Amino acid sequence: MGALRLAALCLAALTTLSQGVTYQPNWASIDSRPLPAWYDQSKLGIFVHWGVFSVPSISSEWFWERWQGEKPDPKVVQFMKDNYRPDFTYGDFGKEFTAEFFDADQWAKIFEASGAKYIVFVSKHHEGYTNWPSKYSFNWNSMDVGPNRDIVGELATAVRKTDLIFGLYHSLFEWFHPLYLQDKANNFTTQDFVARKTMPELFEIVNKYKPEVIWSDGDWEAPDVYWNSTNFIAWLYNESPVKDTVVTNDRWGIGVTCHHGGYLTCMDRYNPGVKQNRKFENAMTIDKGSWGFRRNAYLEDYLTMDELLETLIVTVSCGGNLLVNVGPTKYGMIAPIYEERLRDLGQWMQVNGDGIYGSHPWTYQNDTKNPDVWYTMKADGSSKDVYAFVLKWPTTDVLTLAAPAPTSTTKVTLMGYQAPLNFTKTGSQGVSVQLSEVQYALLPCEWAWTFKLTNIAN
Known part of the structure; x- marks a missing residue:
């Protein structure tokens, strides 16, 4: 286990244990359970969608x-007619999910190189195929x-050799499972699918692989009482090996x-652009489609x-x-364009x-006058540092930031650049940072630059 990962999990454990609460x-x-500290501190994770659909x-x-749902896509239907025999089934794709080049250690190295602090791997998507030997x-x-491999197990072992935290995605439902379709036909007054499939699988992956993230999906057709959601989460928080x-x-x-x-996703690619009252996650894809x-x-x-950095x-x-989501190939490779984006990140x-x-x-x-500037902050006692992320390098030798109010001890630095920068205060609030002495050949980044302002008043 990596030292940073161990420290983060210990802190999270202490935070939760100090509450002494049994969740109902x-x-x-x-919702009253405090979010373990490691998650908010991490900021960046990697999502991996891999299955027979690959x-x-x-x-x-x-x-x-x-292809075969209630509203088939004509392009998909035609693709199958043009390329596969008439009696070909989706299940026939299963034997072609070969994964011969899947190297869990190499994946883990790529994910670690991205700067991410956790991963969420698809253990089962809506097709029902499990990436572990589920009973x-x-x-x-x-x-x-x-x-013919335990993919979840191999990846969990590899990830835990790094400082990354391991998590799992799991779909509650399956498009074409007979038990689910039967429950659906009964307006979800019966729970045979949940009792015999959904819940046993969730208990199985938690007890066997001990993921620190459970990313649920496929819930939207039925209420939470059908899925038995609160009972499972209460067990997860109270009794599970990762409670x-x-x-x-x-x-x-x-x-x-x-x-x-625990935190909100709201919808795919959720990026509200304004501060939220609760912790949220923007799950999004490098491939836009x-x-x-x-x-x-x-x-x-x-x-x-x-686009990714913005x-x-x-x-x-x-x-x-x-x-940030990537989709590996059927043979187990993370395509070079994904790897390049992750390593550049x-x-x-x-x-x-x-x-x-x-x-x-x-x-x-967002800056009050410059829409290409966004802010974060860190505070330590009476000291407050603000980080101004500049998406586009200024066209002049002056960077004007309208929001920060400097103090007599404020300093401005460009992260990754050695020398501090001169600035002037503009009125009661705002700074003009001088860029004339910056040597462009020594800029630390190709995209998006961060100016750190120490000891800000506001």
């Missing part, structure tokens, strides 16, 4: 539903069909999302580094964490991470 299976009690690898991870998914799991460190999201039933749970790998994606379909900065400025974090990790939203999220 209702949302008022569950075999066809067109359209998205919803390929099966778009409750006979002949539709990664040991029985396809790789003192685990965090959960908000996707636990109709009406629960964006209201209850899919969470899973797409063979038919074009370069323009991927976020540029400018998303990170705005999210953190408003009090959120960013969960990590290099940027090495220079600018002090303004991200462990930071808090400031009085101002």
Whole structure:
């Protein structure tokens, strides 16, 4: 276990244990649990969508539903007609999910190099295929069909050799499972699917792999009482092997999302742009059109580094964490464009991470006059430091920041640049930072620059 990860989890455990609370299976009690400190401090995580949908690898991870669901996508239907025999089933893709180049240690190194502090791996998506040898998914799991490996187990072991914290995504429902369709036909007055599939799987992955994140999804067709959500979360917080460190999201039933749970996700790519009263997470994708790998994606379909960093900065400025998704290939490789984005992100974090990790939203999220400037802050006793993230380098030799109020001891530095910068106070509030002496060849970053202002008054 990495030293930083161990320290973070110990702090989280102490924070929770000091409460001495037994949480009840209702949302008022569950929502009263303090969020373990490691999660807010981390700011950046990696999401990984991998499964049988990675075999066809067109359209998205919803390929099966778009092929044979209630409202089929004509393009997906035509793709299958053009390329597969008439009696081909989605299950036939399973044996082609080969994962022959899957190297969990290499994945973990890439994720660690990104600057992320935790990962969330898809243990099971809506297709029902489990990336571990589940006792409750006979002949539709990664040991029985396809790789013949415990993918979750291998990745958990590899991640825990680093300072990353390991988490798991799990879909509550499955598009075409007979028990689920039966419960749905009964207007969810029966719970056979939950009793025999959903809950046993959740207990299984928590007890076996001890994830510090449980990222629930697939909840939107049924209420939380059908899913038995509060009873599971109460067990997770009170009795599970990760009870003192685990965090959960908000996707636990109709009406629960964006209201209850450990932190809020609200919707995919949730980036409100204003400060939120509760901790939230912006789960988003480098591929703008899919969470899973797409063979038919074009370069323009991927976020540029400018776009990725702006998303990170705005999210953190408003009090959120960013969960950056990648989709590996069926054979187990993280495509070079994903790896490049993650490694470039990590290099940027090495220079600018002090303004991200462990930071808090400031009085101002966005500058009052410059829309390309966003802020975070750190406070230590009477000292307050503000970080100004500049998305576009100024076209003149002066950077004007309208929001900060400097004191007689304020200093301004460009993170990653050696010399402090001269500035002048502009009225009762605001600073003009002189950039004329900055040597552009020595700028520490290619995208987004961070100016640190120490000992700010406001």
